[in-house]
Amino acid sequence: MPKVPGLFKGLGVTFGTMVETITHGANTVQYPHVKEAPPVRARGVIALHEGNCTSCMLCARSCPDWCIYIEGHKELAPPRRAGGKPRAVNKLDRFDIDYALCMYCGICVDVCPFDALFWSPEYEYSEPRIADLLHDKSKLGEWMETVPAAPELEVGADKKGKK
Amino acid sequence: MYALLSSIPYWGQTILRLLGGSVAVLLPAGTIVYLFLFKMMSFMQSRLGPMEAGPYGSMQLFAEVGKWLQKEDLMPERADKFVFKIAPLVVLSSTFLLVVVVPFGPDAWITNFEAGVFYALAVSSVSVLGILMAGWSSANKYSLLGGLRAAGQLIAYELPMILAVVGVVIQAGSMNLQNIVVAQNAGSIFGWDGVGNPYLLTQFIGFIIFMIAVQAELTQTPFDMPIAESELVSGYMTEYSGFRFLIFFIGEFATAGVFAFIASVLFLGGWGVPFSWFGWTGINDVDNWMNVGGPLIMLTKMLGLVFIIMWVRFSYPRFREDQLQRFAWKILIPVSLVNIVATSVLKVAF
Amino acid sequence: MTLIGDRQQLAYIASQAADARVNVELETEGMTLNIGPQHPATHGTLRIIARLDGEQVLWAEPSCGYMHRGYEKLTEVRTFPQVTALVNRIDWLGSFANEVPFILAAEQLMEIEAPPRAQWIRTILFELSRIANVSLFLGDLGVQLGAITPVFFAFRDREYVLNLIEGATGGRFHPNFDRIGGLKDDLPAGWVDETRAVMKKMRKFCDEIENLLFGNEIFESRTRGIGVIPRDVALQYGMSGANLRASGVDWDLRRDQSLPMAWDKVDWKVWTHLDGDSYARCWVRLQETRESTLIVERLLDTLPSGPVMTKVPRIIKVPEGEAWVSTENPLGEMGYYVVSKGDLGPFRVKIRSASFNNISIVPWLLKGVYVPDIITILASLYFILGDIDR
Numbered sequence: 001m002p003k004v005p006g007l008f009k010g011l012g013v014t015f016g017t018m019v020e021t022i023t024h025g026a027n028t029v030q031y032p033h034v035k036e037a038p039p040v041r042a043r044g045v046i047a048l049h050e051g052n053c054t055s056c057m058l059c060a061r062s063c064p065d066w067c068i069y070i071e072g073h074k075e076l077a078p079p080r081r082a083g084g085k086p087r088a089v090n091k092l093d094r095f096d097i098d099y100a101l102c103m104y105c106g107i108c109v110d111v112c113p114f115d116a117l118f119w120s121p122e123y124e125y126s127e128p129r130i131a132d133l134l135h136d137k138s139k140l141g142e143w144m145e146t147v148p149a150a151p152e153l154e155v156g157a158d159k160k161g162k163k
Numbered sequence: 164m165y166a167l168l169s170s171i172p173y174w175g176q177t178i179l180r181l182l183g184g185s186v187a188v189l190l191p192a193g194t195i196v197y198l199f200l201f202k203m204m205s206f207m208q209s210r211l212g213p214m215e216a217g218p219y220g221s222m223q224l225f226a227e228v229g230k231w232l233q234k235e236d237l238m239p240e241r242a243d244k245f246v247f248k249i250a251p252l253v254v255l256s257s258t259f260l261l262v263v264v265v266p267f268g269p270d271a272w273i274t275n276f277e278a279g280v281f282y283a284l285a286v287s288s289v290s291v292l293g294i295l296m297a298g299w300s301s302a303n304k305y306s307l308l309g310g311l312r313a314a315g316q317l318i319a320y321e322l323p324m325i326l327a328v329v330g331v332v333i334q335a336g337s338m339n340l341q342n343i344v345v346a347q348n349a350g351s352i353f354g355w356d357g358v359g360n361p362y363l364l365t366q367f368i369g370f371i372i373f374m375i376a377v378q379a380e381l382t383q384t385p386f387d388m389p390i391a392e393s394e395l396v397s398g399y400m401t402e403y404s405g406f407r408f409l410i411f412f413i414g415e416f417a418t419a420g421v422f423a424f425i426a427s428v429l430f431l432g433g434w435g436v437p438f439s440w441f442g443w444t445g446i447n448d449v450d451n452w453m454n455v456g457g458p459l460i461m462l463t464k465m466l467g468l469v470f471i472i473m474w475v476r477f478s479y480p481r482f483r484e485d486q487l488q489r490f491a492w493k494i495l496i497p498v499s500l501v502n503i504v505a506t507s508v509l510k511v512a513f
Numbered sequence: 514m515t516l517i518g519d520r521q522q523l524a525y526i527a528s529q530a531a532d533a534r535v536n537v538e539l540e541t542e543g544m545t546l547n548i549g550p551q552h553p554a555t556h557g558t559l560r561i562i563a564r565l566d567g568e569q570v571l572w573a574e575p576s577c578g579y580m581h582r583g584y585e586k587l588t589e590v591r592t593f594p595q596v597t598a599l600v601n602r603i604d605w606l607g608s609f610a611n612e613v614p615f616i617l618a619a620e621q622l623m624e625i626e627a628p629p630r631a632q633w634i635r636t637i638l639f640e641l642s643r644i645a646n647v648s649l650f651l652g653d654l655g656v657q658l659g660a661i662t663p664v665f666f667a668f669r670d671r672e673y674v675l676n677l678i679e680g681a682t683g684g685r686f687h688p689n690f691d692r693i694g695g696l697k698d699d700l701p702a703g704w705v706d707e708t709r710a711v712m713k714k715m716r717k718f719c720d721e722i723e724n725l726l727f728g729n730e731i732f733e734s735r736t737r738g739i740g741v742i743p744r745d746v747a748l749q750y751g752m753s754g755a756n757l758r759a760s761g762v763d764w765d766l767r768r769d770q771s772l773p774m775a776w777d778k779v780d781w782k783v784w785t786h787l788d789g790d791s792y793a794r795c796w797v798r799l800q801e802t803r804e805s806t807l808i809v810e811r812l813l814d815t816l817p818s819g820p821v822m823t824k825v826p827r828i829i830k831v832p833e834g835e836a837w838v839s840t841e842n843p844l845g846e847m848g849y850y851v852v853s854k855g856d857l858g859p860f861r862v863k864i865r866s867a868s869f870n871n872i873s874i875v876p877w878l879l880k881g882v883y884v885p886d887i888i889t890i891l892a893s894l895y896f897i898l899g900d901i902d903r
Contacts, residue, residue: 006728105598156818157699208665481659
């Protein structure tokens with residue numbers, strides 16, 4: 001029945017891995033002490049650049065599970081030129097993303113016509129209470145600081161890419 | 164040393180023996196779990212294992228024990244309550260009964276029993292009872308299958324184990340484990356006594372068969388079908404939790420340690436060093452320091468053997484039940500019978 | 514080969530004997546064993562009801578639907594771009610491969626085609642998701658058979674592939690990177706070199722698994738001659754993918770149909786095996802993983818430059834019509850039948866997922882085997898629960 005070589009080869013693989021782990025270190029990362037940097041494009045959390053948002057509701061409508069809540073009102077801003085008519089400006093009252101529902105598809109970031117939404121690779125925002133996963137616009141604004149610059153593209157890419 | 168021991172009253176000796184027995188069971192179990200289950204397995208899988216509790220996770224074991232003790236003692240409603248409760252204790256008690264005959268030094272033994280080998284092999288089957296009880300009383304189909312598999316497997320592997328040991332007994336001319344140790348260390352190979360005469364060399368086939376049978380007795384991979392977590396969830400242990408599971412767990416690894424002790428006594432020369440190194444001729448010449456050095460030598464040998472057991476466990480897939488039976492009855496038993504015949508012929512010839 | 518033939522015959526005789534025993538001999542009460550819905554061997558919530566005589570299975574019936582999520586219906590109330598985010602979750606280990614046939618079907622209806630660079634990158638990511646998926650199968654196979662170490666190797670090395678997918682698409686498991694008409698974005702700089710290095714690692718992983726598992730005599734004795742599916746039965750049950758190729762049918766949709774993908778632009782080999790047993794299925798998958806690493810490398814060598822997106826309107830309305838596109842996914846043939854009425858979303862979508870057909874053979878296959886072989890056979894058929902229940 002059992003031929004010897006196959007059985008011993010298997011033992012060799014595990015022993016080799018043990019030696020490698022002892023001499024070269026493990027492949028795992030001791031998470032809270034050491035952190036891995038996610039790739040620049042990683043979809044960790046959505047950041048909001050509030051100034052760009054016109055509360056057009058495109059993101060809220062295109063979200064597959066409707067986890068974005070937007071409320072806004074129109075306000076009259078002073079005219080651009082002296083003597084002109086006052087302009088109607090959309091003011092953002094509420095911009096919430098419920099990360100308990102979000103499935104990180106990125107459609108909202110794609111459809112935003114005014115570059116108000118960005119992906120940040122930040123991932124450490126778990127909460128003991130599920131209700132705290134509803135991030136309001138100030139919290140989403142804070143994530144803006146963690147948004148990295150878009151990466152360089154690979155050789156041969158069409159360079160006029162967006163964002 | 165023996166004089167010192169006999170000056171202690173009998174109750175004192177009993178307490179010493181109880182302490183010694185507990186240490187001999189629990190210390191190897193803890194060492195095996197930490198060194199092999201936590202660390203070696205992790206290293207073989209390119210990870211580090213527990214690192215948070217204590218330096219390099221060395222206190223993890225105590226954390227685990229604390230965790231198990233806190234858990235609720237669950238019991239299936241239709242379980243046979245009494246049998247269910249005592250089954251783990253039966254398994255663990257067989258380990259304690261086993262360690263009784265193992266000699267750890269010239270005087271460091273718990274009982275010096277003339278038919279030690281016979282006793283050890285007989286007592287080791289008690290754990291089968293516990294496993295059957297656990298499997299049957301759990302009122303769970305997976306447990307039942309696991310228990311029945313365990314019974315079939317352990318009985319099938321008792322036999323090659325006994326037959327493998329018979330070769331050693333023939334060669335040593337004694338069933339007393341202490342005498343087997345002495346026979347190996349005082350012996351010589353064709354007149355050269357540099358390493359004594361460990362039966363590993365002369366009884367190599369017996370050693371291999373014994374280790375395979377031990378692997379099966381301990382239900383370690385590739386013979387772990389009674390537990391078989393991918394098939395039977397956890398076999399006879401499926402319904403156990405908390406403290407009772409902990410006892411099964413300790414029992415598993417303590418038995419591994421004790422079997423490795425027995426294997427090192429039978430095949431590797433036990434606690435002794437080759438007597439010719441110090442000019443001893445028999446057990447009565449052995450210096451007293453061997454009562455301290457002996458257990459350490461035993462521990463080292465035990466760890467070496469458990470390393471092999473665990474190494475195989477972490478590398479191999481498991482057999483199927485019928486393949487396991489076929490392997491025992493068609494290969495191991497005939498080979499060990501041939502080994503006995505060859506040993507006795509050679510014993511008579513030389 | 515003759516040996517295998519004997520084994521096939523033996524397995525057949527054994528199953529016949531099991532049948533006969535129930536009918537004629539002393540009728541002992543069997544035991545019904547519920548494997549699942551919560552069981553370590555079912556990768557989720559598949560339930561297998563098995564009637565046992567001792568350790569032998571008299572009959573077995575898979576019962577699925579415990580994780581039905583209704584994707585076919587959900588797609589009807591989503592727009593076309595939203596659907597890809599949903600179908601990612603069907604076969605969650607190789608999610609990128611789920612998007613592709615749907616997007617191709619939509620593109621077919623709109624009569625557009627992605628630019629060559631997008632086709633290449635799609636194919637590369639498709640093969641990467643195959644590697645990520647099947648490498649986990651190779652590790653999990655060990656766990657099912659009792660060896661614990663391979664699965665850790667699989668998780669360790671799959672991580673590199675997932676990092677690649679995340680680096681390019683932003684999502685580890687659910688890339689949602691395909692767009693109708695091309696891709697969301699081009700590859701980030703340095704990605705190609707990284708991929709080449711990882712492909713070398715994955716080949717090393719395949720060697721390790723081969724030494725640790727496939728060469729092991731215990732593994733062979735557990736899988737050879739177990740769960741033999743003859744060629745005609747495999748075809749009758751509508752099996753696909755590696756399960757079909759392991760039964761000796763030389764059929765691979767990547768090669769056999771012409772899609773706007775890049776498979777036909779490079780040389781590669783379709784692996785088949787004649788035995789049709791569990792070992793053959795596992796072996797074919799191992800070889801395919803190796804082959805996929807080679808496909809990826811060759812595609813990287815010939816990666817054309819240019820845009821990754823054709824001109825599509827900002828709001829996508831797919832013209833009226835019906836389209837069926839299927840591809841060779843990690844688990845087998847996966848296809849989408851898309852009916853559009855000219856709206857923002859599909860009118861009706863039928864999803865053909867591979868695992869559902871692949872496990873439909875289980876009742877036929879499990880007759881007369883032993884309990885441990887149930888696990889071997891299920892592991893070697895390789896299903897993913899999301900792919901069965903959708």
